[in-house]
Amino acid sequence: MLDLLRQPWPWYVAGPLIGLTVPALLLIGNKALGISSSLRHVCAACVPAGIPFLTYNWRAELWNLFFVLGIGIGGFVGYQLMGHADTIAISPETVRDLKAQMGLTDFSGLLPKELFALENLSNWKGWVFLVLGGFLVGFGTRYAGGCTSGHAISGLSNLQWVSLVAVIAFFVGGLLMTWVFYPLMF
């Protein structure tokens, strides 16, 4: 059993558990699953700067910040305490393509150190992958009114057609980056 917990969890275990988070949040407090809102609440709490969109009672949404803090703790427990593989077993085709197209050589860790290590902030890679990437996520999710949790999981579970438009757009953006912009960058 312990060994099973330590292994990477298959999709048919993780997916349904993620899905159950939707009713769990509704049943414990009538809350809709959505994580990107936490970024707005932090902005409203720390740098509202008189901006109307950031002037609201963020304290009423404190539950969302507790949930996100929990996710951080969960990352520590799931990775450091429960153990992990040094290299994630992705498909050989992906390894081949990333080597050939992006020149990656180190496949250890949750994400490529050759792109995301802090030292990369001294060259364009760090600025594009860490700074621009993070910025686009924060800007885009709020403009779209949700992220993978709020639109894809929560929204589609509640049959919201708006969320379907959003999820299609998420994929259009992701495919554009992977298939058009990556080849231009490397």
Place this chain on the structure above:
Amino acid sequence: MKNLKYLVLGVLFGIILTKSEVVSWWRIQEMFRFQSFHLYGIIGSAIVVGLISIQLIKRNRLKTMNGEEITLADKKYTHGTWIGGTIFGLGWALTGACPGPMFAQLGSGVAGAAVLILAALAGTWTYSALRERLPM
């Protein structure tokens, strides 16, 4: 402490994201390159389970554990749905992380995730400041 239950649920959610490797850039690349079923299976089965759960809650008119009414707000369409959605998609493929995984990555010990979160906060703040001038 009424928010403690959300903290606990967040910890469980973070463990699931981490153990299923949803928080990994490698897994997101696999998905966008159509070279693995893993993330499609996770997102798809999560939606199916969420959908069935919401139907059960609605049909049985279930209440929260404190006896409150459960209300599900409709999402409103704006041009931001597709413009912002595409912008997020570009960032998702770059960072390999949506907002939830960024926090889990930071907890797992990835230092770069702190930069990602700060940059995401800057993005959200910039959107908030420009909001009135963007197509809606």
